[in-house]
Amino acid sequence: MTGIVKRFGDVVANDSADLELAAGEIHALVGENGAGKSTLMSVLYGLIAPDSGEIRVEGRPVTFRSPVDAVAAGMGMVHQAFRLFPSMTVAENVVYRAETRGTAGLLDRRAAVRAVQELSERYGLRVDPRARVRNLSVGVLQRVEILKALHREAQVLILDEPTAVLTPQETRLLFDVLRGLREAGRTVVIVTHKLGEVLELSDKVTVLRDGRTVARLVTAETDGAEIARHMTGRAVDLEGHYVAGAPGRPALHVEGLTVGPPTGRPVVDGVSLSVRAGEIVGIAGVAGNGQVELLEAIAGLRAARSGSVRIGDHRLDGLSAGRRREAGVAYVPEDRAATGSAVAASVTDNLAIGFHRRPPLRRGWRLDGGAMRSHARQIIEHFDIKVSSPSVPAGTLSGGNLQKLVVGREMAHDAPVLLVDQPTRGVDIGAIENIHARLRGYRDAGHAVLLASAELGELMALADRLLVMFGGRVVADLARGEATEENVGLAMAGLAATATARDTAS
Ligand SMILES: Nc1ncnc2c1ncn2[C@@H]1O[C@H](COP(=O)(O)OP(=O)(O)OP(=O)(O)O)[C@@H](O)[C@H]1O
Ligand SMILES: [Mg+2]
Structure with missing residues (x-):
């Protein structure tokens, strides 16, 4: 990917970002909240069309109009909010829309189960092909997403913050699987904020800052402090005392x-x-x-x-x-998007919730727009929330910035x-x-x-x-x-x- 530019209104999410991936490597993509990591990965998976820039696969320029094009070119993505059908089995989810269909045009269940068994053995992805997805834990759901990508013969597997919701044991299992994929000559891109994971797992690191690629590093030749410095432009205390x-x-x-x-x-x-x-x-x-x-x-x-x-x-x-x-009692729930916020509502409204029944936000029977905006401004400043304008929907914030919004709002209750x-x-x-x-x-x-x-x-x-x-x-x-x-x-x-x-x- 060369010179990728993507704007959302006034926000430049990718500002001439570059990313080079080799076969048989695990590549970490890192950067601060809002640096443009998820946007760049969405471009690579055909979910977002860049304003400019070039993608080449094995030297050939490609244009991804949708994920269908990206999948055809060998891209695979493990979504964080899993996109699976809860009432179907693992095998059905994995092969769904793929060609394993019987003569009647129905899903050939036995062939599907066999395909999943074969893949899960080859890559050590432990799942029961006949289990209903609704009954599975997050760690297993993630394995199903990976299987789905592998079944579509993904050469490049993109994982956006895959370990955020995993237990340490599940993380170990995932890393073993990813190393196996590298052995098999595939490419793995992992987005993560955990520098320990970057150092342990990756071969190379690309650092984004403000939408731009600011460093490309060989993991064995760097350390956490250097990566953090590239990300933030300053020295960071990694310990927490x-x-x-x-x-x-x-x-x-x-x-x-x-x-x-x-x-x-x-x-x-x-x-x-x-x-x-x-x-x-x-x-x-x-x-x-x-x-x-x-x-x-x-x-x-x-x-x-x-x-x-x-x-x-x-x-x-x-x-x-x-x-x-x-x-x-104030409460910061675990799930910032489903419980902690209303993603379709504006940032200002999200920050006003819980404060809206009393002064200063409430004036008699009405809400005071000016007071709501200054309330929002204050939290945005204290928690350094990256947002182009408080009137945009909260759902357009990057993951980490939405998290800061929820924490900031709840702490503001005092x-x-x-x-x-x-x-x-x-x-x-x-x-x-x-x-x-x-x-x-x-x-x-x-x-x-x-x-x-x-x-x-x-x-x-x-x-x-x-x-x-x-x-x-x-x-x-x-x-x-x-x-x-x-x-x-x-x-x-x-x-x-x-x-x-x-x-x-x-
Ligand atoms: N659909 C959208 N509409 C408007 N702005 C958007 C949209 N998607 C992303 N942005 C903005 O683009 C910037 C980059 O966001 P992106 O999600 O790529 O960041 P990120 O590096 O993945 O951050 P995080 O580590 O918090 O997940 C942010 O300022 C974000 O608010
Ligand atoms: Mg992100």
Whole structure:
């Protein structure tokens, strides 16, 4: 790809970007939020037509009018929001619209199953071809997307932030698969914000900044600091250092909270915890051990079977999410697009939500447009959200910038209790520094923060106390000094040394 230019109105998403990919390599594409990575990949997959620039495949200039053209030229893309049919089987999804059809023009199911089996064995992509897609975990869905691309004989496989939603174990499996593809002479392009992954997996690195290619590096000859410098144009602190807080009185109390279907296994099983004002309590755990449901139940988005939630002396049980918000709970959900924002609404409207029922945004019966805009401007500035104008739909923001919008809006509530789930998912390294500093500042202003994160490094950099969840229970409750990667890791695997969690509710 040479000199690719793509404008969206006033925004120059790609500003003469170059990318050269060789057969048999894993190529990392990196850059800050809004640098133009996803746009460049959409151009390569025929989803977006560039304003100018050239794509050549094996020396021949090509024009992709749609993904159909790109697929024919050997491109494959693993979408982050998976595009699969939930009620169909894995095999049906993989071969759908491909030529494996029986004489009656119907899908030849047996041939499809065979094709999937063959591919999954060849590349170590473990899936059951007969499983219904609706029942699969994210990691497996991603494997199905990869199989789909391979079935279309993709020579170049594009993955845009594939590990953002994977557990560490699933990430290991994915990397093995990608290395296998490299062995087989294919090309893998991976977009990621995790420099550790870049260094571990890739052969070459292309860095985009403000839509332009600013560096092409050989991974073995560079390091994280150099890559970060190219991305940001400055030196970045990659470590994230813990700074102790000064906790005060208990603010959030959760007692015996149980969530789940009326009969059968609860997803949150009798959890008790408390968070003090001026304290960040971290929740570690392998994804799917009840962390999401715990925060949703506290926020009032999920009914509890039993147990209670209090802020100070104020009982929240039975209150709606809206009432809990008024009582002082703000919430950053894990999924910024589906739950955290309304992608079709403007950035200004998205930032006003939750503030719209009271002054200054509300004036009598109407909303004050000027106040809404200045409210939005402030959050955009504090969180350095890259957006051409606050009136564009939130859905046009890059992934990381949408994440900053949700975090910024919820922190602006200045609520005594803040629940945060994966606050820096998809966010670039500079913005992680900023969000971490702001979370510490929020705590130091005397608020209680309950933070769930899949990044152990993030928890270590922020949490004053660390809880570990396993099977819906809190299986470890560790003071700052007690938490090590080792004992946290053991507890996450269900092997807590201190098997009985202390009841910290007071
Ligand atoms: N459909 C669109 N309409 C308007 N602007 C867009 C559209 N798609 C992307 N942009 C803008 O183009 C710029 C580049 O966005 P892109 O999604 O390519 O960034 P990115 O490097 O993938 O960022 P991230 O790391 O946050 O995912 C951003 O400023 C974004 O707001
Ligand atoms: Mg992106």
